[in-house]
Amino acid sequence: MAIVTTSDGTNLFYKDWGPKDAQPVMFHHGWPLSADDWDGQMLFFLSAGYRVIAHDRRGHGRSDQTDTGNEMDTYALDVAAIVTALDLYDVIHVGHSTGGGEVARYAARAEPGRVAKAMLISAVPPVMVRSTRNPDGIPIELFDGFRGALSRNRAEFYKAIPSGPFYGFNREGAQARQGLIDNWWRQGMAGGAKAQFDCIRAFSETDFTEDLEAITVPILFLHGEDDQIVPIGNSAHKAIGLVRDGMLKTYPGLSHGLFATHPDMVNADLLAFARS
Template sequence: MPTITTKDGTEIFYKDWGPRDGGVIVFHHGWPLSADDWDAQMLFFLEQGFRVVAHDRRGHGRSSQTATGNEMDTYAADVAELAAALDLREAIHVGHSTGGGEVARYVARAEPGRVSRAVLIGAVPPVMVRSEANPGGLPIAVFDGFRAALAANRAQFYRDVPAGPFYGFNRAGAQVSQGIVDNWWRQGMMGGAKAQYDCIAAFSETDFTDDLKAIGVPVLVLHGTDDQIVPIADSALLSHPLLKAGTLKTYDGFPHGMCTTHPDVINRDLLAFVRDSR
């Protein structure tokens, strides 16, 4: 398997498909998944002639099951090492959910010339947890519940999330795909319990406000109005005004996992944004 080894000895698995002389799109997955969550996007953009790259975040998928470094600064540093190792230049970075936070932190700190654009999809910025500074956020008890469920029975928890709110399969009239549920479970169970436990704090408690303000490249923000995992009112609607060159597009009734449930719609809008950069 293709991997890089980071400065602290962590092996990061990655996929790197397509022509080296084409535009580069880098995909960043959400918790607790892997690069496989981007299959529908990577195959689509490969057919469009792009070079597509996706990695398994440390502690997730086929990367090392790390006990340390499971926080946003290290996640972003891992991306920087991957970008250097693969010599990624003028890349477009696309992040979903936790991956959107990773993109925000990496892009805000990236070396000049590494990034041309970014996309945040159902992304966790600016900050998820409720506080005096963020009164509309979710109570810490929600994330404590995630941790308790993971520790008590990770295998069952990783059935319940995709079968319910992640893809909106708990909504009346939803067309449930058992294959999608099983694939979510498969990806989640590939990773390390300790790293995924720690990542709950990383995606819920990290404040990305300064990162968003620092990003100078164009950023497309995509979010479903029925996102039950990362509610739009406390994420995209707050992130967009903080960006210097942000564009917000919302999708009525779409769930958190809309890249999987509605790939044709999302891929079309991503393509339009990507082509505009050429």
């Protein structure tokens, strides 16, 4: 397996496909999944001539099941460790959900020349949880419910999420796709429970406002208008107003997992922005 070891001794699994002299596209997965969630997009961008890279976040997938460092600052440092180890420059970073927050935190702090563009899909920035500064955010009780369900029966919880709101299969007339559900469960159960428990706080309570304001490269936001996991009004509609060079595209009726349910549509939009 391809592994990068970070300064705190954590082993991070990554995939690296394609010509090493091609422009890199690096993918950042959502909670509680792994690099495997991007297989379709990696194959698509590979066929378009790019070098494609994706890693399993610490505590997830095939990376070490850490009980520390499961927060955004360390996640961004882990990304930097991989970028440095592979000597990557002019990288296009694509992040989904939690991975979108990871991209924002990393891109705001990256060394000059490392980041070319960012594309955030159904991403958590600027901040999800309700507070005095974010009064229309999501009540913390919902995230406490996530933590409770994970602690009581992670396997059942990881069946319920993809079977229902993640892909919109709970909507009237929707037809569940068992392969997507099973693959989501497989990825989730491969990771460590402690890291995934801690990551709920990382994706729900981290404030990315200053990160978004600091990013200078072009950013594309893609978001489903029927996202039940990261509601668009609490995320993309706010985030677009915080960046210097941003574009927002929304998809009526589509869910949080839109790049898996509608890959042809989303892949075309990602490629168009990458080439712009």
